[in-house]
Amino acid sequence: MTLLIEESAASTQKKAHKVRGKVRLREHLMGWLFVGPFGIVFLALLIAPLAYALYLSLWQKKLIGGTNFVFLGNYVKAFTDPTFLSGVWFVVRFSLVAIPLQIVIALAMALIVDAVTSLFTRFSRLMIFLPYAIPTVIGAVMWGFLYSKSFGPLTDIFGLFGATAPDFFSKNLIFYGLINVVTWQWAGYYMIILYAALQGIDPSLYEAARMDGAGKWQIALRIKIPLIAPALLLILVFSLIGTLQFFNEPQILRYLAAGTIAPGFTPNMYAYQQAFALANFNYGSAISFALGGIVFVCVYAFLFFTRKRRSFL
Amino acid sequence: MKRKSLITAAALLAAAGAIAACSPDQGKSTANAGGNDASSCTNTIAKKDLPVVTMWGWYPNTQLVVDNFNKQSNEVQVCWTNVGQGGDEYDKFQTAISAGTGAPDVIMIEADRIPTFQIQKALVDIKNYGFDAVKANYSDGAWKDVSIGGAVYGVPVDGGPMAMIYRKDIFDKYKITPPKTWAEYEQAAQKVKDAGGPLFGDLGANVPAVMMALQIQKGATPYTYDPAQPESIGIALNDQASKDVLDYWGNLARKGLVGTQDQFTPEYISGVINGKYATYISAAWAPGYLTGAGVGKGEDTGKFAVAPLPQWDAANPMQVNWGGSAFSVTSQAKNPELAAKVAYGLYADDASLTDGWTNQIIFPLNLKALNDPKFVDLKVSFFDGQQANKEVYVPAANAYTGMTYSPFGQYYFDSMTKQIGAVIDGSITGAQAADRIQEDVANYAKEQGFTVQ
Numbered sequence: 001m002t003l004l005i006e007e008s009a010a011s012t013q014k015k016a017h018k019v020r021g022k023v024r025l026r027e028h029l030m031g032w033l034f035v036g037p038f039g040i041v042f043l044a045l046l047i048a049p050l051a052y053a054l055y056l057s058l059w060q061k062k063l064i065g066g067t068n069f070v071f072l073g074n075y076v077k078a079f080t081d082p083t084f085l086s087g088v089w090f091v092v093r094f095s096l097v098a099i100p101l102q103i104v105i106a107l108a109m110a111l112i113v114d115a116v117t118s119l120f121t122r123f124s125r126l127m128i129f130l131p132y133a134i135p136t137v138i139g140a141v142m143w144g145f146l147y148s149k150s151f152g153p154l155t156d157i158f159g160l161f162g163a164t165a166p167d168f169f170s171k172n173l174i175f176y177g178l179i180n181v182v183t184w185q186w187a188g189y190y191m192i193i194l195y196a197a198l199q200g201i202d203p204s205l206y207e208a209a210r211m212d213g214a215g216k217w218q219i220a221l222r223i224k225i226p227l228i229a230p231a232l233l234l235i236l237v238f239s240l241i242g243t244l245q246f247f248n249e250p251q252i253l254r255y256l257a258a259g260t261i262a263p264g265f266t267p268n269m270y271a272y273q274q275a276f277a278l279a280n281f282n283y284g285s286a287i288s289f290a291l292g293g294i295v296f297v298c299v300y301a302f303l304f305f306t307r308k309r310r311s312f313l
Numbered sequence: 314m315k316r317k318s319l320i321t322a323a324a325l326l327a328a329a330g331a332i333a334a335c336s337p338d339q340g341k342s343t344a345n346a347g348g349n350d351a352s353s354c355t356n357t358i359a360k361k362d363l364p365v366v367t368m369w370g371w372y373p374n375t376q377l378v379v380d381n382f383n384k385q386s387n388e389v390q391v392c393w394t395n396v397g398q399g400g401d402e403y404d405k406f407q408t409a410i411s412a413g414t415g416a417p418d419v420i421m422i423e424a425d426r427i428p429t430f431q432i433q434k435a436l437v438d439i440k441n442y443g444f445d446a447v448k449a450n451y452s453d454g455a456w457k458d459v460s461i462g463g464a465v466y467g468v469p470v471d472g473g474p475m476a477m478i479y480r481k482d483i484f485d486k487y488k489i490t491p492p493k494t495w496a497e498y499e500q501a502a503q504k505v506k507d508a509g510g511p512l513f514g515d516l517g518a519n520v521p522a523v524m525m526a527l528q529i530q531k532g533a534t535p536y537t538y539d540p541a542q543p544e545s546i547g548i549a550l551n552d553q554a555s556k557d558v559l560d561y562w563g564n565l566a567r568k569g570l571v572g573t574q575d576q577f578t579p580e581y582i583s584g585v586i587n588g589k590y591a592t593y594i595s596a597a598w599a600p601g602y603l604t605g606a607g608v609g610k611g612e613d614t615g616k617f618a619v620a621p622l623p624q625w626d627a628a629n630p631m632q633v634n635w636g637g638s639a640f641s642v643t644s645q646a647k648n649p650e651l652a653a654k655v656a657y658g659l660y661a662d663d664a665s666l667t668d669g670w671t672n673q674i675i676f677p678l679n680l681k682a683l684n685d686p687k688f689v690d691l692k693v694s695f696f697d698g699q700q701a702n703k704e705v706y707v708p709a710a711n712a713y714t715g716m717t718y719s720p721f722g723q724y725y726f727d728s729m730t731k732q733i734g735a736v737i738d739g740s741i742t743g744a745q746a747a748d749r750i751q752e753d754v755a756n757y758a759k760e761q762g763f764t765v766q
């Protein structure tokens with residue numbers, strides 16, 4: 001494969017040497033032409049807004065006194081702002097619990113669905129994946145009703161044993177209530193990714209392993225999991241980024257439990273409140289970039305510590 | 314039982330959707346939330362050759378109000394969009410203000426938000442655009458709530474004189490009479506609880522405006538400022554009265570006498586329907602809202618009654634207000650004079666007003682309606698024929714003297730919600746909450762460049 005590419009590259013080089021300028025120019029133009037449509041959209045819809053937000057984050061607008069250039073003042077404020085820091089602490093704690101939980105569930109499901117082929121597993125595969133197909137907003141509203149004391153099943157279920165149903169909207173339990181919603185939503189999606197990776201493994205490896213006397217457990221632990229490690233790493237990074245940017249579910253459940261889920265519950269919600277409710281676009285942008293920085297550091301650190309595993313990035 | 318609660322749930326879900334949207338084609342209207350686009354009207358404009366003024370609002374009968382106005386006017390037509398109720402609308406308006414474009418010409422806002430937008434110069438003083446012609450239609454108190462200094466930033470439509478809505482069946486069962494003071498309120502609550510009865514009321518973290526009104530009732534003056542010098546503001550959110558009221562409700566919640574459910578949620582409404590709360594401390598527009606949410610239509614028909622708001626000092630009663638809205642002209646209006654005509658004329662005709670008060674959608678501030686014997690003597694069906702206006706709401710409205718609202722209302726209310734939440738979960742006392750709110754809001758004010766006194 002690499003050999004082929006090298007060969008063709010080499011031949012292109014030779015030709016280029018022969019005809020020189022003209023062709024090279026045309027190739028350059030062709031290249032830009034192909035990249036162009038993507039490049040324009042990329043610049044206009046991603047780079048430009050980011051640059052603008054970065055620019056905004058260096059200013060401060062006051063109700064009295066107008067707009068001033070404060071350079072990194074908003075960032076200094078963010079990293080000393082207890083609301084922002086407690087939001088960051090929340091999503092970090094949340095990641096530490098939610099991500100391993102999701103990955104373990106997704107991995108277990110993927111291994112089962114991969115090992116056992118029956119109509120039932122195929123059906124389960126679909127069912128486990130289904131929550132991902134439900135928009136997060138709808139999912140959050142649905143769980144809002146399921147957790148409800150009047151409409152949800154919890155009161156009835158706990159009532160059977162004469163116990164009081166837990167209130168997942170209370171300050172103590174909202175953490176677990178949200179873990180449950182997120183796991184329900186994403187575990188199936190991660191399972192599909194892992195399942196696809198498992199399907200890509202050459203079955204002859206299993207045969208060879210069996211010849212050498214490996215049991216099902218050993219195949220799963222010593223062959224399957226190591227071989228899908230890149231996929232595991234991928235979903236870990238995805239879920240880390242997604243969870244640190246936690247927004248949808250708490251923002252929706254806020255309508256049911258405003259006292260428990262404050263506007264600064266997660267950093268992203270805090271940025272939203274600052275920008276859109278308080279018209280503080282400058283500080284909102286600074287919070288977004290500060291969060292972006294934290295996400296970058298977390299992901300970089302994570303990849304650094306797992307770098308032995310032939311990373312995909 | 315199961316089936317019934319399922320149906321209730323479904324009905325409530327639909328009702329919640331309707332409250333949030335208040336418009337059948339919400340998708341269409343939010344997609345075109347950019348205010349000045351006349352092609353996105355929810356209503357059909359009758360006279361197509363007239364100039365158009367855009368308007369945002371969420372009264373349940375806005376469609377009828379707009380149609381009535383458009384039919385009568387030979388100068389201007391209103392193009393109405395519902396971009397959401399309360400906070401949702403304010404967020405969109407706030408974004409449009411920051412963007413410098415996208416706001417409507419005329420906007421429905423609650424009186425307590427007027428200073429928030431006025432200080433950003435987002436509203437137009439409409440005093441020179443026909444104020445004198447309609448001045449006599451509203452009481453001085455009504456004008457005071459929409460004025461800052463000598464300038465008028467809105468045309469009052471409805472008010473929210475507060476009162477205590479209660480369940481007659483629960484009061485009869487536990488043999489209690491409507492409490493006249495907050496001390497009696499607590500005693501009654503204790504009595505009902507001791508007898509194994511339901512919760513007596515509710516402390517909702519998401520209705521900070523109620524807490525503010527109740528604090529003002531006890532004599533708190535949250536904000537003092539001179540409109541001529543807006544940069545200097547007095548903030549007193551942890552005075553004794555504010556602490557007392559927060560402590561009072563915090564104690565009721567701690568003793569389990571009142572619930573701690575967020576209001577305007579399906580959970581709360583189902584509680585109201587099922588008699589989970591003996592009282593609902595709310596404003597004059599509440600019956601209309603509750604009816605729209607499905608309350609008072611099934612088994613709970615005719616179970617509700619209303620009594621004046623309990624007082625701290627029965628000898629010196631103090632009436633307060635929650636909600637109530639006005640039409641304001643935004644500074645993005647292309648033709649402020651024309652927009653002011655709409656603001657003055659909308660919801661001011663007899664047909665619209667009558668529709669509003671007969672369906673209990675609004676408690677009108679327009680004196681044409683307020684002094685109309687038909688309105689005063691109305692036997693309100695939600696209250697089982699009780700003459701609620703005559704007995705409770707009109708006296709409350711007449712005794713109301715106006716309040717001074719905050720120029721950063723959103724931050725203040727967010728802060729209150731957070732701290733009331735902490736009081737509810739028992740981690741702090743009401744007095745501590747008041748101190749934290751004071752510190753939080755004062756810091757914000759300083760950060761925003763105000764001099765805090």
